[in-house]
Amino acid sequence: MFKELDPILHSQLRLAVVSLLIGxxxxxxxFIREKTNATAGNLxxxxxxxxxxxxxxxxxxxxxxxxxxxxxxTPKGIEAFEAYVQALQQYLQVGKx
Amino acid sequence: xxxxxxxxxxxxxxxxTNMIQKAKGSYHETGIxxxxxxxxVTIASVVTYFQRTYxxxxxxxxxxxxxxxxxxxxxxxIQEKKSNxxxxxxxxxxxxxxxxxxxxxFGLNAYQMIVPDVTDKFIQLEGWxxxxxxxxxxxxxxxINTFTPSIYSxxxxxxxxxxxxxxxxxxxxxxxxxxxxxxxxxxxxxxxITEYDFLLGGAAALICWFIPxxxxxxxxxxxxxxxx
Numbered sequence: 001m002f003k004e005l006d007p008i009l010h011s012q013l014r015l016a017v018v019s020l021l022i023g024x025x026x027x028x029x030x031f032i033r034e035k036t037n038a039t040a041g042n043l044x045x046x047x048x049x050x051x052x053x054x055x056x057x058x059x060x061x062x063x064x065x066x067x068x069x070x071x072x073x074t075p076k077g078i079e080a081f082e083a084y085v086q087a088l089q090q091y092l093q094v095g096k097x
Numbered sequence: 098x099x100x101x102x103x104x105x106x107x108x109x110x111x112x113x114t115n116m117i118q119k120a121k122g123s124y125h126e127t128g129i130x131x132x133x134x135x136x137x138v139t140i141a142s143v144v145t146y147f148q149r150t151y152x153x154x155x156x157x158x159x160x161x162x163x164x165x166x167x168x169x170x171x172x173x174x175i176q177e178k179k180s181n182x183x184x185x186x187x188x189x190x191x192x193x194x195x196x197x198x199x200x201x202x203f204g205l206n207a208y209q210m211i212v213p214d215v216t217d218k219f220i221q222l223e224g225w226x227x228x229x230x231x232x233x234x235x236x237x238x239x240x241i242n243t244f245t246p247s248i249y250s251x252x253x254x255x256x257x258x259x260x261x262x263x264x265x266x267x268x269x270x271x272x273x274x275x276x277x278x279x280x281x282x283x284x285x286x287x288x289x290i291t292e293y294d295f296l297l298g299g300a301a302a303l304i305c306w307f308i309p310x311x312x313x314x315x316x317x318x319x320x321x322x323x324x325x
Contacts, residue, residue: 005109012104012112019116024183027120031182035119063179085113091106 003087006080008053013038013046018081021056021073029069047071055080120183128313129173135307137166138256142249142299149292160206167199187266198259205255209248216243249294250286253279253301260305271309278304 009015016036021027033043047069050056055077059070073081104112144159220226220243229239257279264273279301286294 005106010104010109015104015109015112016116019113020120023117023120023185025186025188026184028182034182035116085110088106088110092110 003083003090005087005091006084008049008055009080009084011046013042014050015084017043017046017050017071018055018073018077021071022078022081026070026072029071032071050077053080126313127173127177127317128310128315130170130177131306131310131313133166133169133173133310135302135305135310137163138302139299139307142295142302146292146295146299149295191263191266194259194262198255201255202252205248205251209245213243213245247286247291247294249291249298250283253283253286253294253298256298256301256305257283260309269309269313271312272305275304275306275309 009018013036016038017032020032020035029040029043029047032038032047033040036043038046047056047058051058053076054074057072057074059072061068061070141159141163144155148154148159227241227243229241231238257276260272260279261276263269264271264276282297282301282304286297289297
Protein backbone atom coordinates (compact mmCIF):
# COMPACT_ATOMS: atom_id res chain seq x y z
CA MET A 1 0.00 0.00 0.00
CA PHE A 2 1.48 3.33 -1.06
CA LYS A 3 1.46 6.29 1.23
CA GLU A 4 -0.18 9.26 -0.44
CA LEU A 5 2.17 12.15 -1.09
CA ASP A 6 1.40 15.01 1.27
CA PRO A 7 -0.40 17.61 -0.92
CA ILE A 8 1.01 20.46 1.17
CA LEU A 9 4.56 19.38 0.35
CA HIS A 10 3.94 18.04 -3.13
CA SER A 11 4.14 21.48 -4.68
CA GLN A 12 7.33 22.83 -6.20
CA LEU A 13 7.75 26.03 -4.21
CA ARG A 14 6.50 24.74 -0.87
CA LEU A 15 8.76 21.69 -1.16
CA ALA A 16 11.69 23.96 -2.01
CA VAL A 17 11.00 26.12 1.07
CA VAL A 18 10.79 23.14 3.42
CA SER A 19 13.90 21.52 1.87
CA LEU A 20 15.84 24.74 2.47
CA LEU A 21 14.63 25.02 6.06
CA ILE A 22 15.28 21.38 6.95
CA GLY A 23 19.06 21.93 7.03
CA UNK A 24 19.17 25.27 8.85
CA UNK A 25 17.99 26.58 12.18
CA UNK A 26 16.15 29.52 10.66
CA UNK A 27 16.28 31.63 7.50
CA UNK A 28 15.11 35.06 6.46
CA UNK A 29 12.37 35.44 3.88
CA UNK A 30 14.81 37.24 1.54
CA PHE A 31 17.21 34.29 1.72
CA ILE A 32 14.45 31.84 0.75
CA ARG A 33 13.38 34.13 -2.09
CA GLU A 34 16.97 34.30 -3.42
CA LYS A 35 17.44 30.54 -3.32
CA THR A 36 14.07 29.62 -4.84
CA ASN A 37 14.00 32.45 -7.40
CA ALA A 38 10.34 32.94 -6.52
CA THR A 39 8.49 36.25 -6.57
CA ALA A 40 7.83 37.82 -3.16
CA GLY A 41 4.07 37.60 -3.67
CA ASN A 42 4.01 33.93 -4.62
CA LEU A 43 6.46 33.03 -1.87
CA UNK A 44 4.35 34.88 0.73
CA UNK A 45 1.28 32.88 -0.23
CA UNK A 46 3.13 29.54 -0.03
CA UNK A 47 4.83 30.43 3.23
CA UNK A 48 1.42 31.28 4.66
CA UNK A 49 0.08 27.86 3.55
CA UNK A 50 3.00 26.09 5.23
CA UNK A 51 2.43 28.14 8.36
CA UNK A 52 -1.28 27.29 8.41
CA UNK A 53 -0.38 23.60 8.09
CA UNK A 54 1.87 24.00 11.14
CA UNK A 55 4.97 23.00 9.14
CA UNK A 56 6.86 26.24 9.67
CA UNK A 57 6.97 29.07 12.18
CA UNK A 58 7.05 32.61 10.85
CA UNK A 59 8.40 35.45 12.97
CA UNK A 60 8.01 39.06 11.91
CA UNK A 61 10.12 41.75 13.53
CA UNK A 62 11.93 44.98 12.79
CA UNK A 63 15.69 45.03 12.18
CA UNK A 64 17.33 48.44 11.67
CA UNK A 65 13.90 49.95 10.96
CA UNK A 66 13.18 47.40 8.21
CA UNK A 67 10.63 44.60 8.55
CA UNK A 68 12.25 41.20 8.75
CA UNK A 69 10.48 37.88 8.32
CA UNK A 70 12.19 34.75 9.60
CA UNK A 71 11.04 31.20 8.89
CA UNK A 72 11.81 28.10 10.89
CA UNK A 73 10.70 24.50 10.40
CA THR A 74 8.61 22.99 13.23
CA PRO A 75 8.78 19.42 14.59
CA LYS A 76 5.51 18.74 12.71
CA GLY A 77 7.17 20.04 9.55
CA ILE A 78 10.19 17.78 10.04
CA GLU A 79 7.90 14.79 10.56
CA ALA A 80 5.89 15.60 7.43
CA PHE A 81 9.08 16.11 5.38
CA GLU A 82 10.49 12.76 6.52
CA ALA A 83 7.22 10.99 5.71
CA TYR A 84 7.17 12.70 2.30
CA VAL A 85 10.73 11.57 1.47
CA GLN A 86 9.91 8.04 2.62
CA ALA A 87 6.84 7.95 0.39
CA LEU A 88 8.88 9.29 -2.54
CA GLN A 89 11.47 6.57 -2.05
CA GLN A 90 8.72 3.96 -2.04
CA TYR A 91 7.38 5.24 -5.35
CA LEU A 92 10.82 5.36 -6.90
CA GLN A 93 11.64 1.87 -5.69
CA VAL A 94 8.56 0.49 -7.42
CA GLY A 95 9.46 2.39 -10.59
CA LYS A 96 12.83 0.61 -10.66
CA UNK A 97 11.37 -2.88 -10.19
CA UNK B 98 9.85 29.03 -9.36
CA UNK B 99 6.23 28.28 -10.13
CA UNK B 100 4.07 26.66 -7.52
CA UNK B 101 1.48 24.74 -9.54
CA UNK B 102 3.89 22.79 -11.73
CA UNK B 103 3.23 19.03 -11.57
CA UNK B 104 6.31 17.19 -10.39
CA UNK B 105 7.29 13.61 -10.87
CA UNK B 106 8.71 11.73 -7.88
CA UNK B 107 12.20 11.98 -9.35
CA UNK B 108 11.82 15.74 -9.86
CA UNK B 109 10.69 16.10 -6.24
CA UNK B 110 13.73 14.22 -5.02
CA UNK B 111 16.04 16.29 -7.23
CA UNK B 112 14.48 19.50 -5.94
CA UNK B 113 15.01 18.40 -2.33
CA THR B 114 18.67 17.53 -3.01
CA ASN B 115 19.24 20.80 -4.85
CA MET B 116 17.72 22.92 -2.07
CA ILE B 117 19.62 21.12 0.69
CA GLN B 118 22.85 21.74 -1.26
CA LYS B 119 21.93 25.41 -1.71
CA ALA B 120 21.30 25.79 2.02
CA LYS B 121 24.63 24.08 2.81
CA GLY B 122 26.71 26.39 0.66
CA SER B 123 24.58 29.40 1.48
CA TYR B 124 27.17 31.55 3.12
CA HIS B 125 30.83 31.85 3.86
CA GLU B 126 32.08 33.65 6.89
CA THR B 127 33.77 36.96 6.15
CA GLY B 128 37.10 35.67 7.51
CA ILE B 129 37.81 39.02 9.21
CA UNK B 130 37.75 37.50 12.71
CA UNK B 131 40.28 34.82 11.76
CA UNK B 132 42.50 37.39 10.03
CA UNK B 133 42.34 39.71 13.04
CA UNK B 134 43.32 37.06 15.60
CA UNK B 135 45.86 35.44 13.30
CA UNK B 136 47.53 38.82 12.83
CA UNK B 137 47.60 40.07 16.42
CA VAL B 138 48.66 36.77 18.00
CA THR B 139 51.39 36.24 15.38
CA ILE B 140 52.73 39.79 15.86
CA ALA B 141 52.62 39.55 19.67
CA SER B 142 54.34 36.15 19.67
CA VAL B 143 57.10 37.14 17.23
CA VAL B 144 57.76 40.49 18.96
CA THR B 145 58.01 38.65 22.29
CA TYR B 146 60.48 36.22 20.73
CA PHE B 147 62.68 39.09 19.47
CA GLN B 148 62.42 40.98 22.78
CA ARG B 149 63.55 37.94 24.74
CA THR B 150 66.21 36.80 22.30
CA TYR B 151 67.82 40.21 21.68
CA UNK B 152 67.04 41.59 25.16
CA UNK B 153 65.14 44.80 24.38
CA UNK B 154 61.72 46.24 25.27
CA UNK B 155 59.41 48.04 22.88
CA UNK B 156 58.02 50.26 25.67
CA UNK B 157 54.69 48.54 26.24
CA UNK B 158 53.36 45.04 26.71
CA UNK B 159 52.73 43.80 23.15
CA UNK B 160 50.06 41.39 24.46
CA UNK B 161 47.86 44.42 25.16
CA UNK B 162 47.38 44.37 21.38
CA UNK B 163 45.68 40.98 21.73
CA UNK B 164 43.54 42.26 24.59
CA UNK B 165 42.63 45.34 22.52
CA UNK B 166 41.54 43.14 19.60
CA UNK B 167 38.53 42.03 21.66
CA UNK B 168 36.77 45.37 20.88
CA UNK B 169 36.89 45.09 17.06
CA UNK B 170 36.01 41.38 17.43
CA UNK B 171 32.79 42.29 19.26
CA UNK B 172 31.92 44.83 16.53
CA UNK B 173 32.69 42.27 13.78
CA UNK B 174 30.56 39.62 15.50
CA ILE B 175 27.57 42.00 15.81
CA GLN B 176 27.86 43.07 12.16
CA GLU B 177 28.20 39.49 10.91
CA LYS B 178 25.20 38.42 12.96
CA LYS B 179 23.16 41.25 11.44
CA SER B 180 24.17 40.50 7.85
CA ASN B 181 23.61 36.72 8.05
CA UNK B 182 20.28 35.84 6.50
CA UNK B 183 20.43 32.26 7.64
CA UNK B 184 21.30 30.65 10.93
CA UNK B 185 22.64 27.13 11.00
CA UNK B 186 22.33 24.61 13.81
CA UNK B 187 26.07 24.47 14.43
CA UNK B 188 26.48 28.27 14.72
CA UNK B 189 25.46 28.48 18.40
CA UNK B 190 27.69 25.54 19.38
CA UNK B 191 30.72 26.99 17.56
CA UNK B 192 30.15 30.44 19.06
CA UNK B 193 30.04 28.81 22.49
CA UNK B 194 33.33 26.98 21.84
CA UNK B 195 35.10 30.20 20.78
CA UNK B 196 33.71 32.00 23.83
CA UNK B 197 35.02 29.22 26.10
CA UNK B 198 38.36 29.45 24.28
CA UNK B 199 38.50 33.21 25.02
CA UNK B 200 37.71 32.61 28.70
CA UNK B 201 40.34 29.85 28.90
CA UNK B 202 43.04 32.07 27.37
CA PHE B 203 42.07 34.86 29.75
CA GLY B 204 42.18 32.41 32.67
CA LEU B 205 45.59 31.09 31.64
CA ASN B 206 46.91 34.66 31.41
CA ALA B 207 45.59 35.36 34.89
CA TYR B 208 47.19 32.13 36.14
CA GLN B 209 50.51 33.15 34.61
CA MET B 210 50.38 36.58 36.26
CA ILE B 211 49.00 35.60 39.67
CA VAL B 212 50.42 32.19 40.58
CA PRO B 213 54.18 33.06 40.66
CA ASP B 214 53.60 36.05 43.01
CA VAL B 215 51.27 34.12 45.28
CA THR B 216 53.68 31.16 45.36
CA ASP B 217 56.54 33.52 46.28
CA LYS B 218 54.51 34.88 49.18
CA PHE B 219 53.66 31.37 50.46
CA ILE B 220 57.32 30.39 50.20
CA GLN B 221 58.35 33.52 52.15
CA LEU B 222 55.78 32.72 54.84
CA GLU B 223 57.29 29.27 55.16
CA GLY B 224 60.68 30.90 55.59
CA TRP B 225 62.62 29.60 52.59
CA UNK B 226 63.43 30.77 49.07
CA UNK B 227 64.13 29.46 45.59
CA UNK B 228 67.78 29.67 44.62
CA UNK B 229 69.66 29.34 41.34
CA UNK B 230 72.66 27.09 41.95
CA UNK B 231 75.40 26.66 39.33
CA UNK B 232 76.52 23.06 39.22
CA UNK B 233 80.13 23.97 38.33
CA UNK B 234 80.27 26.53 41.19
CA UNK B 235 81.63 29.23 38.84
CA UNK B 236 79.08 31.73 40.18
CA UNK B 237 77.57 32.25 43.61
CA UNK B 238 73.98 31.12 44.29
CA UNK B 239 71.29 33.68 43.39
CA UNK B 240 67.77 33.95 44.84
CA ILE B 241 65.10 33.70 42.13
CA ASN B 242 61.41 34.37 41.92
CA THR B 243 58.88 31.64 41.14
CA PHE B 244 57.93 31.39 37.47
CA THR B 245 55.78 29.15 35.31
CA PRO B 246 58.20 27.34 32.99
CA SER B 247 57.38 27.19 29.30
CA ILE B 248 53.73 28.10 29.81
CA TYR B 249 53.38 29.32 26.22
CA SER B 250 53.31 25.64 25.19
CA UNK B 251 49.92 25.42 26.91
CA UNK B 252 48.70 28.42 24.92
CA UNK B 253 49.73 26.65 21.70
CA UNK B 254 47.85 23.53 22.85
CA UNK B 255 44.71 25.60 23.50
CA UNK B 256 45.00 27.47 20.16
CA UNK B 257 44.46 24.13 18.41
CA UNK B 258 41.29 23.19 20.28
CA UNK B 259 38.57 25.54 18.90
CA UNK B 260 40.31 25.50 15.53
CA UNK B 261 40.07 21.70 15.31
CA UNK B 262 36.41 21.69 16.39
CA UNK B 263 35.53 24.41 13.82
CA UNK B 264 37.46 22.58 11.11
CA UNK B 265 35.67 19.30 11.88
CA UNK B 266 32.16 20.74 12.21
CA UNK B 267 32.41 23.04 9.17
CA UNK B 268 34.45 20.48 7.23
CA UNK B 269 36.91 23.29 6.57
CA UNK B 270 40.22 21.61 5.80
CA UNK B 271 42.55 24.62 6.26
CA UNK B 272 41.48 24.84 9.93
CA UNK B 273 41.50 21.07 10.36
CA UNK B 274 45.06 20.75 9.07
CA UNK B 275 46.07 23.97 10.85
CA UNK B 276 44.95 22.51 14.16
CA UNK B 277 46.73 19.19 13.54
CA UNK B 278 49.97 21.00 12.66
CA UNK B 279 49.52 23.12 15.81
CA UNK B 280 49.37 19.95 17.94
CA UNK B 281 52.71 19.07 16.36
CA UNK B 282 54.04 22.53 17.22
CA UNK B 283 52.85 22.03 20.80
CA UNK B 284 54.83 18.78 21.09
CA UNK B 285 57.86 20.51 19.54
CA UNK B 286 57.54 23.42 21.98
CA UNK B 287 57.76 21.02 24.93
CA UNK B 288 61.38 20.41 23.96
CA UNK B 289 62.44 24.00 23.24
CA ILE B 290 63.36 26.97 25.42
CA THR B 291 60.66 29.59 26.12
CA GLU B 292 61.93 32.03 23.45
CA TYR B 293 61.35 29.46 20.73
CA ASP B 294 57.94 28.61 22.17
CA PHE B 295 56.88 32.14 21.22
CA LEU B 296 58.14 31.65 17.69
CA LEU B 297 56.24 28.34 17.47
CA GLY B 298 53.15 30.07 18.93
CA GLY B 299 53.40 32.73 16.21
CA ALA B 300 53.56 29.98 13.60
CA ALA B 301 50.52 28.30 15.22
CA ALA B 302 48.48 31.52 15.02
CA LEU B 303 49.50 31.94 11.39
CA ILE B 304 48.51 28.37 10.50
CA CYS B 305 45.38 28.13 12.66
CA TRP B 306 43.80 31.51 11.92
CA PHE B 307 45.63 33.79 9.50
CA ILE B 308 45.92 31.40 6.53
CA PRO B 309 42.37 29.98 6.96
CA UNK B 310 41.25 33.63 7.36
CA UNK B 311 42.76 34.54 3.98
CA UNK B 312 41.04 31.53 2.36
CA UNK B 313 37.70 32.37 4.01
CA UNK B 314 38.01 36.01 2.93
CA UNK B 315 38.66 35.02 -0.69
CA UNK B 316 35.66 32.66 -0.69
CA UNK B 317 33.47 35.32 0.90
CA UNK B 318 34.48 37.99 -1.61
CA UNK B 319 33.97 35.57 -4.51
CA UNK B 320 30.48 34.79 -3.18
CA UNK B 321 29.70 38.51 -2.79
CA UNK B 322 30.74 39.11 -6.40
CA UNK B 323 28.62 36.18 -7.57
CA UNK B 324 25.60 37.67 -5.77
CA UNK B 325 25.98 41.10 -7.46
